Amino acid sequence: MVASDILGPAKSFRHPIIGHVGLNRAGLHVLRMTASSCCASWRRRLLRRTYEDFDGWRVHIKKFRKDGVVAIPNFLGPQQFELLMTEVRGLVSAFTTAHPIPTNETRGFGKPIEYAEGFDRFDGGTLNRFIEINKASAPVAHRILHRPSTRALMSIARTERNLKQNFYIYQMLQELDPGNRDPQKDFHRDTFHWAAKFWYFLEDVEAHQGPFEYVVGSHRLTPTRLGWEYRRSVDSAKQKTPGGAFRVTSDELKKLGLPEPKVFTVPANTLVIADVRGFHRRGDAEVGTERLSLYGSLRPRPFTLQPTPGSLWKVKA
Numbered sequence: 001m002v003a004s005d006i007l008g009p010a011k012s013f014r015h016p017i018i019g020h021v022g023l024n025r026a027g028l029h030v031l032r033m034t035a036s037s038c039c040a041s042w043r044r045r046l047l048r049r050t051y052e053d054f055d056g057w058r059v060h061i062k063k064f065r066k067d068g069v070v071a072i073p074n075f076l077g078p079q080q081f082e083l084l085m086t087e088v089r090g091l092v093s094a095f096t097t098a099h100p101i102p103t104n105e106t107r108g109f110g111k112p113i114e115y116a117e118g119f120d121r122f123d124g125g126t127l128n129r130f131i132e133i134n135k136a137s138a139p140v141a142h143r144i145l146h147r148p149s150t151r152a153l154m155s156i157a158r159t160e161r162n163l164k165q166n167f168y169i170y171q172m173l174q175e176l177d178p179g180n181r182d183p184q185k186d187f188h189r190d191t192f193h194w195a196a197k198f199w200y201f202l203e204d205v206e207a208h209q210g211p212f213e214y215v216v217g218s219h220r221l222t223p224t225r226l227g228w229e230y231r232r233s234v235d236s237a238k239q240k241t242p243g244g245a246f247r248v249t250s251d252e253l254k255k256l257g258l259p260e261p262k263v264f265t266v267p268a269n270t271l272v273i274a275d276v277r278g279f280h281r282r283g284d285a286e287v288g289t290e291r292l293s294l295y296g297s298l299r300p301r302p303f304t305l306q307p308t309p310g311s312l313w314k315v316k317a
């Protein structure tokens, strides 16, 4: 069981094998990174034939592959967007009435506070409010996220299709307690393997509203990056760090030869997709600012060669 975790998504260096000092000195972490990356490339090749030309996504997928991030403006037509906004406003307002802002005693990442319609989670002084999108409760959002063209885009970004993953209406309230540092505001990468996230922004995001920031090109596993990952893995194994989402300083980013981060101040109706193996953070925000989006984490199984669960490499349109 413990050994088979190696072939799964586990990333905590408190794990007896993943966080084993000798094994990381021998290159375990870097091996997991490169092997899972090869698996993702293989799956993507198999999916490409079916999806790349789908509905004009080709140019965006190319940019996503090259930069690790892409912003697609005017994702919906005006009528559909209005319809969606009416639904979202109704759901957010019902959620706000049903669940007043909870108090937060913890620092760093809080535990999810579960409700029937979703959950709250504090990241330091930021409150993330997630309302689950399902067919019955949010039919418009559900339809948009499950239409064939959107599914195609998500499958390519995830390098795997037909995985059941939840999508959410995501309201973020920032700096509710400015003394409590939001850990998402430090540059980091989420995990060791290929993984994407999307935010479909429903309202403009301006510079003071904690825009998403991404270091373009930092998703590439260059020898310099792998060297950094290696050193971090040995240190993390020694310290038995729990998270496994390595933080990076701006000095280190410079030493890695990476550019200044790109700040995604975007108009409403923009879809941003990012490969979260690349370095990113939530930008600084003024007290009490909000961000509203549809959101999903697109995580494949790191070490599978099958892009469709249950089928042996066959991909049907």
Ligand SMILES: O=C(O)CCC(=O)C(=O)O
Pocket: 184, 190, 197, 210, 211, 212, 213, 276, 280, 281, 282, 283
């Ligand atoms: O909310 C953001 O802009 C980014 C947060 C983040 O780092 C993440 O969700 O992985």
Ligand SMILES: [Fe+2]
Pocket: 188, 189, 190, 276, 280
């Ligand atoms: Fe992140």
